[in-house]
Amino acid sequence: MGINHLKRPELPPLEARCPLPSRKMAIYTSLIEQLNATDDEIARVRVMGHEISHALAEHTRERMSVAYSTGAATTIAAIALGAGYDPMSAVTLWDEMGKVGGGRQPEFFSAHPSPEHRAEALRELGAKVQPLYLEAKAHPPAPARHVNLTGSPGVTRKYSHSPKLVAMRGCAAFALIFVLAGCAAVRSYDSELTSTLGQASAGNLDGAIKTLQANNPLPDKDLLYFFELGMLQRYSQRYDKSQKAWQSALAQIEAPKTMLDFGASLVRGASSYVVGDKLRTYEPRDYEKVMLTTHMAMNFLAEGKFESARVAIKQTHELEASIAQARAKQLAEVEKEAKKRGAVTNYKQLNGYPVKIIDNPEVNALRNGYQSALSHYLAGFIYEALGELSLAAPGYRLAAELQPNKPLLEQGLAGLEERTRPVADDGMVDVLFIVSSGSAPPIKPQQVHLPVPVNQRMLFVPISFPVLVPSRRNEMPMSVTVTGAQRLPLTRITSIDLMARRSLKDEMPSIMLRATVRSTTSAVLQYEAQRHGSQQAGPALGTAAVIATSLLSTADDRTWRTLPGEIAVARARLPPGEHHVTVQTPYGDQRTRVRVSGRYAVLDFRVLSSQLFVQAPRENHQ
Numbered sequence: 001m002g003i004n005h006l007k008r009p010e011l012p013p014l015e016a017r018c019p020l021p022s023r024k025m026a027i028y029t030s031l032i033e034q035l036n037a038t039d040d041e042i043a044r045v046r047v048m049g050h051e052i053s054h055a056l057a058e059h060t061r062e063r064m065s066v067a068y069s070t071g072a073a074t075t076i077a078a079i080a081l082g083a084g085y086d087p088m089s090a091v092t093l094w095d096e097m098g099k100v101g102g103g104r105q106p107e108f109f110s111a112h113p114s115p116e117h118r119a120e121a122l123r124e125l126g127a128k129v130q131p132l133y134l135e136a137k138a139h140p141p142a143p144a145r146h147v148n149l150t151g152s153p154g155v156t157r158k159y160s161h162s163p164k165l166v167a168m169r170g171c172a173a174f175a176l177i178f179v180l181a182g183c184a185a186v187r188s189y190d191s192e193l194t195s196t197l198g199q200a201s202a203g204n205l206d207g208a209i210k211t212l213q214a215n216n217p218l219p220d221k222d223l224l225y226f227f228e229l230g231m232l233q234r235y236s237q238r239y240d241k242s243q244k245a246w247q248s249a250l251a252q253i254e255a256p257k258t259m260l261d262f263g264a265s266l267v268r269g270a271s272s273y274v275v276g277d278k279l280r281t282y283e284p285r286d287y288e289k290v291m292l293t294t295h296m297a298m299n300f301l302a303e304g305k306f307e308s309a310r311v312a313i314k315q316t317h318e319l320e321a322s323i324a325q326a327r328a329k330q331l332a333e334v335e336k337e338a339k340k341r342g343a344v345t346n347y348k349q350l351n352g353y354p355v356k357i358i359d360n361p362e363v364n365a366l367r368n369g370y371q372s373a374l375s376h377y378l379a380g381f382i383y384e385a386l387g388e389l390s391l392a393a394p395g396y397r398l399a400a401e402l403q404p405n406k407p408l409l410e411q412g413l414a415g416l417e418e419r420t421r422p423v424a425d426d427g428m429v430d431v432l433f434i435v436s437s438g439s440a441p442p443i444k445p446q447q448v449h450l451p452v453p454v455n456q457r458m459l460f461v462p463i464s465f466p467v468l469v470p471s472r473r474n475e476m477p478m479s480v481t482v483t484g485a486q487r488l489p490l491t492r493i494t495s496i497d498l499m500a501r502r503s504l505k506d507e508m509p510s511i512m513l514r515a516t517v518r519s520t521t522s523a524v525l526q527y528e529a530q531r532h533g534s535q536q537a538g539p540a541l542g543t544a545a546v547i548a549t550s551l552l553s554t555a556d557d558r559t560w561r562t563l564p565g566e567i568a569v570a571r572a573r574l575p576p577g578e579h580h581v582t583v584q585t586p587y588g589d590q591r592t593r594v595r596v597s598g599r600y601a602v603l604d605f606r607v608l609s610s611q612l613f614v615q616a617p618r619e620n621h622q
Contacts, residue, residue: 009149021428073494125589189224190442193561196228197439200562201609205236221283223252224558227292231562235606235613246296253284253292285507286323286370287499288353288560290316297382298434301602302615306385313379323370327506336511343516345509350448350465357468359506362498369503373403373435374494374567381432385600389420399493406492408571428573429596435490437607438475440564441468441497445555450515450525459526461519464555465511468504472563477607480570481582490568497565529607564606581605583612 192215199208202209209232216225230245284292296314338345348355380395396412402411419430443462452459483488576597581607583590592613593604 001169064372067442073107081215094497100622106108155431160180181417189559190444190557190561193228194442196232197561197608198230200235201611202610205232209236221248223249223284224560226252227284227288227560229563231295231560234295234299234615235608237302239303239613243296243299245300246292249292250296253289282558285500285503286327286368287372287503288563290370290372290375291318291496291563293319294372295376297378298602298604298615299379301382302604304598304601304617304618306600307380309382310386313375313382316375317379320371320375327368330510334513338509338513338516341517343513345512345516346380347492347505347512348507350512353446353465354446354467356431357470358501358508360494363501363505366498369499369506371398371402372494372499373399374569376431377409377412377493377569381600381602384416384420385430386549387420389416392416403493406491406493408569409493417517427576429598430600430602431572431574431596432481432505433488433490433570433572434567434602435477435480435568435569435602435607436564436605437477437585438471438497438607440559440561440563440565441471441500442561443467443555443557443559444469445557450519452519454523454527457527459523461526463519463521465515466504466555466557468501470501471492471495475586476566476568477583477585477605479584479607482572482574483581486572488570488572490570492568495565495566496563496567500559501600527568583607585612 069348116550121584146498157251192211196208196211196215199211201207209229210229212225212232216222226245226249230242230249233239233242233245293316300306300309300312334345340343347353376395377399378395380392380399383389383392383395386418393413393416396416400406400409400413443466446467447462447464448461449460454462476492477490479487479489573597578593578595581592581594581603585607587607587610590605590607591610592605592614594616596603596613602616606613606615
């Protein structure tokens with residue numbers, strides 16, 4: 001990659017870009033001149049290193065929100081140290097940027113969130129490695145070498161590299177892996193979505209959307225952004241915008257991988273064998289894929305578009321088939337890799353991990369983590385409404401098999417013939433009520449110390465594993481009452497909470513495999529640091545071990561949070577016209593008015609804390 005210093009007076013004064021189409025890095029001379037930066041500060045530490053990370057992580061293709069928390073600050077200090085530059089220069093450079101920026105956010109950081117504790121974190125972590133830098137600087141090497149780093153003819157600067165500094169490059173190895181994988185490891189997705197859900201629960205959907213957008217400021221949005229945005233737009237009854245967001249998510253899921261994508265994914269995937277799973281490119285969980293197309297079908301039903309809903313629900317079943325094949329293939333690959341590496345994949349051996357959350361009778365009763373009775377019952381209802389009885393029957397049958405011993409689901413198939421007889425058209429509307437509540441369970445990290453034997457010594461390495469926080473079942477509505485007289489008990493048809501737990505259970509062998517490899521890598525670093533403690537490489541290896549532990553400390557907390565936790569259904573035949581509907585919830589009765597027409601209709605109610613969001617055709621909802 002080439003480096004150019006460019007003079008562009010018409011551009012904002014403080015700027016650097018990478019990569020350019022020519023695969024060069026551009027650092028504008030105004031950045032150096034206005035800051036009066038030293039060699040350590042000039043982009044070598046803060047700017048060049050940052051822009052290189054954009055190129056390596058391909059942020060022009062997959063932009064991510066950058067939060068400079070402790071992990072990112074560690075990376076900056078480590079890269080500086082490993083390269084032989086003063087790690088504290090990152091702090092002084094940021095101070096100068098703030099002064100020149102006149103109190104506003106400089107252009108260089110315009111697409112980078114700027115937490116208030118950034119300078120403090122950099123100063124704290126820089127101080128930790130500063131003694132190593134000073135000690136190495138006190139032992140200069142023999143002859144120095146001259147390197148032209150300015151790009152100007154005839155201008156050279158002297159740079160020295162002692163054996164101590166060479167040893168320090170071990171510290172930068174982990175930092176480089178971190179940079180290669182992007183900045184996801186320092187992002188608290190759970191915190192972001194807790195804030196977003198809080199605003200939605202208060203009825204402030206526009207505020208929730210603005211919060212979501214503020215947490216994802218860069219132009220190229222990731223998959224989870226479209227998941228969450230589509231759901232928030234759905235609650236707002238902006239179905240066209242909801243479908244647009246979800247189509248973008250579906251396009252990312254279905255997009256064929258180019259060689260560039262494969263290479264980037266490979267780097268991030270490889271990095272998760274050394275650092276945390278959060279550095280992996282986010283792969284939607286199986287149930288998230290199925291719920292995506294199921295909710296797209298529900299959007300169409302809310303607009304009365306049964307034909308379009310048919311297409312989406314058919315796509316759901318095609319996804320199920322592809323997921324089944326992929327899951328079997330992945331399991332075989334994990335078993336093969338674990339055998340080759342001698343890795344343990346049995347999560348039940350994790351001392352201190354709450355195994356019962358993902359391994360209990362309710363979770364084990366599910367066939368898998370992606371087939372839902374809701375999707376198949378909905379398929380039966382759609383096909384029945386369109387007169388395709390031969391397709392409706394399998395949908396109802398599978399729904400009853402997935403959730404056995406539930407009369408409402410069993411009646412879907414048993415009463416199909418009677419409901420569709422010509423003489424059965426009595427002018428009534430067959431109404432399917434869908435009531436969803438709560439939110440998908442968040443993921444919290446839990447640290448477990450894994451024992452790793454290294455050269456006849458047992459070392460204990462802290463590794464963070466994901467733990468699902470189960471939804472509160474007592475939030476699920478109990479019944480709906482129509483026009484003040486007809487009370488319809490709700491039948492729970494799908495628990496996304498249980499599906500999420502089953503999915504995590506199925507993913508645990510892969511998670512365990514990567515954790516075993518990471519713990520071994522970290523243990524070797526610790527061992528070597530202790531063994532060489534009195535030698536020149538000792539401090540560097542010790543720092544590398546500290547950095548490694550820091551990067552291992554966070555589990556992947558990303559998941560589609562605006563999904564409901566529980567979904568229940570009821571079904572009734574109602575006369576066409578306006579009806580008053582009351583949903584009985586633990587927070588009190590929620591009331592609304594709907595108008596139904598035609599032979600079939602779907603009324604979808606979303607209970608989120610004390611809020612009730614109604615999804616129904618506009619002419620049917622008031």
